[in-house]
Amino acid sequence: MAVKGISRAVVRRLPRYFRYLGELKDEGVEKISSQELSELMNVTASQIRQDLNNFGGFGQQGYGYNVSYLYDEIGKILGLDQRHNLILIGAGNLGKALAGYANFEKRGFYMRGVFDVNPELKGKKIRGIPVMPMEDIPEFVKKNNIDIAVIAIPKTAAVPVARTLVDCGIRGIWNFSHVDLEVPPTVMVESVHLSESLMRLSYTLTNPSAFPMQ
Numbered sequence: 001m002a003v004k005g006i007s008r009a010v011v012r013r014l015p016r017y018f019r020y021l022g023e024l025k026d027e028g029v030e031k032i033s034s035q036e037l038s039e040l041m042n043v044t045a046s047q048i049r050q051d052l053n054n055f056g057g058f059g060q061q062g063y064g065y066n067v068s069y070l071y072d073e074i075g076k077i078l079g080l081d082q083r084h085n086l087i088l089i090g091a092g093n094l095g096k097a098l099a100g101y102a103n104f105e106k107r108g109f110y111m112r113g114v115f116d117v118n119p120e121l122k123g124k125k126i127r128g129i130p131v132m133p134m135e136d137i138p139e140f141v142k143k144n145n146i147d148i149a150v151i152a153i154p155k156t157a158a159v160p161v162a163r164t165l166v167d168c169g170i171r172g173i174w175n176f177s178h179v180d181l182e183v184p185p186t187v188m189v190e191s192v193h194l195s196e197s198l199m200r201l202s203y204t205l206t207n208p209s210a211f212p213m214q
């Protein structure tokens with residue numbers, strides 16, 4: 001399936017389609033029209049049709065979408081049909097919460113190891129996942145086929161650590177440190193900043209008329 005030239009905005013919406021379709025599938029719903037999906041998700045039916053047309057449509061005129069098929073296909077587009085092995089850098093408050101969340105595994109994301117500079121953490125475990133010293137990263141990445149690293153360390157440390165990770169062959173970085181990472185074009189970075197989300201909420205509270213209630 002050709003998925004070239006898909007805008008980031010469409011890619012950002014795909015996980016939400018995937019979540020809703022997963023819930024419908026769990027409820028035993030077999031097919032859904034773009035109109036019904038639009039009402040459920042509170043987006044326009046034309047937006048749904050446009051988004052899914054980027055991947056060849058999936059729908060049949062007069063039938064709608066086959067929920068299970070669409071769920072699987074969007075999962076494939078998102079790469080969720082493959083297993084991803086992760087490491088986490090930083091076993092602090094945030095790192096512990098991320099490593100402690102078992103549900104990522106349901107989507108094929110397996111946290112295999114945690115790394116931290118604090119020598120006191122060496123040998124400790126978070127949800128059974130070992131905490132190891134930073135110098136063990138290169139060998140661990142190689143041996144365990146790690147493709148994604150999660151960064152949850154202070155921003156001053158994140159840039160050199162990201163460089164090391166790239167040198168080790170990491171292909172994707174899930175960055176929680178508050179710094180923009182510069183990596184080669186072959187390495188993908190997805191940054192998550194909860195405080196930015198909170199600021200957007202603050203904006204809507206401060207300017208309620210900007211987004212009228214639907």
Ligand code: NAI
Pocket residue numbers: 089090091092093094095115116117118134152153154155157161175176177178192193194195
């Ligand atoms: P924390 O202080 O509890 O933990 C930081 C951990 O990083 C410690 O275990 C420390 O030993 C380790 N560390 C420090 N330098 C390191 C290095 N060079 N290599 C490996 N490990 C190193 O901090 P917390 O609350 O877990 O936050 C971690 C980072 O994530 C902070 O920079 C914070 O600003 C950021 N953060 C980002 C959020 C987001 O939404 N993106 C939300 C919360 C925190």
